[in-house]
Amino acid sequence: MSKLGIHSFVWSAGSSQAELEDALKMTLELGFDLIEFSYLDPRQADVAWLAKRIDACGLGVAVSMGLPRDGDVSSDDPSVVANGVTILERAIALTRDLGGQKLAGILSSSHGKQEQAPTARAWKTSAFTLANAAHTAKSAGVTLNLEIVNRFESNLLNTVSQGLAFIEDTGSDNIFLHLDTFHMNIEEADIGLALRHAGDKIGYVHLGESHRGYLGTGNINFAAIFDALRAIGYDDYLTFESFSSEVVDEDLSLKTGIWRNLWSDNVALAKHAHRFIDLGLETSRLKMELMKAEHKANH
Template identity: 75%
Template structure:
């Protein structure tokens, strides 16, 4: 069985106890092993209760986020950078307190379309700031997974190769890439080759379709992606991410330009996605065996 996760926004953009409980139980019932939450404010959510429910259901948990413009750690304004560093520290603490090990998302700069090119100073400021966060995250048992996103959502890390250069500059052992097929489909020369090239620095994977809807109904070459994941021996989580106007988070829906209703029935969507990923990875494994295994005639 593959390790497959689901983003909570498939179920709900809310954070009431009832909504969180429904997210956990539906994910568990459909065979998902991890639930990914966008950052939850501990002042508004009972973190101890949520951590206990996650444990009760035998689930793993990840947290993703995008830094706001007022917390951009690549900024020239040191007060903005300091605010971003504090935001990241709080997110690390949330992951730890929920019993997780992965903080993912747009952690190196603010999330959203930028009106200027990144400067060398901005790169260096981001690297040094994230390095400090990584040191503290290491003590908390948390990895930082830098999401590589398309040009309309960041001006810093748009390809896996850029992410590898950034990780090298941090010198941190607990900073990895968060790869997302939706973004890679826009920016990479070849998604499969990019996965192979980044193999040992991948920490988290998002599976999403080119239009964010049902897997297999867009133009992404999932067979090639699953082949690459099998080829590098990927045995960690792949998490399904999908957005529709059926479920709206005001902030994220605007930043990711979710203007169309790509599905209404989230149970059918999530069931299909888990089966699609499971079968895709299993097929890739069978292909790899056929390529590698040759048998002499038996008689």
């Protein structure tokens, strides 16, 4: 069914060649198919070298990010929107240069808690801007995947239904949803139903627990999630994301409120995640086969 990815921040928040090499090594050794990099600065990392190493490891790669306040493409200030466009174009180029096809994250607005509700103008400005960015991305062989996040990290797109309406307003066929179980657990009435509603507009999925730690130790119903993903035929990447104060990226840790040390052994964490996801997907497959067999037997 799906291929498994892991967020590089499970390994390190650094971008030195040694840290990147170690992240690739651990991702490959533990059997993941893709590595995701967030906020990777080409001025600090050797992109050409990294692309060659990713290719040599046979790994897929995705890039994720959140727009800063001075690059908010939903802003009323044209200069701020223009800066956001520049940031998106650089991220698209980085994704392409690393050999990736997915740029994901909070691309429709700035990342962080807002103090007011978005206006109709903000929605339209963001949709228009992203439609143009999606055209640029398509030429680079990259899709834009808009992360639907909780109300404390964006005021624009918090639910699948909002995301689908937004994509429709862009008129683009190169914009998809980036769904994250941590955020969906906060905002959706029913995660399984929301995944079914999103259907083929899902371009990328993050699997994260309600407290950001070990999968299965929080309150998210992953069985329902795996069942929904199988029901809609999702066969793209499922990327494990977990944060702890053990590995700190200052900007992201502040915006996402990573105050607790939910794990210290990242190898044990990643091994557990791989087993957990594999078993969940296998169980959902067996349930579907059982239902199909029973249906056939009764007809």
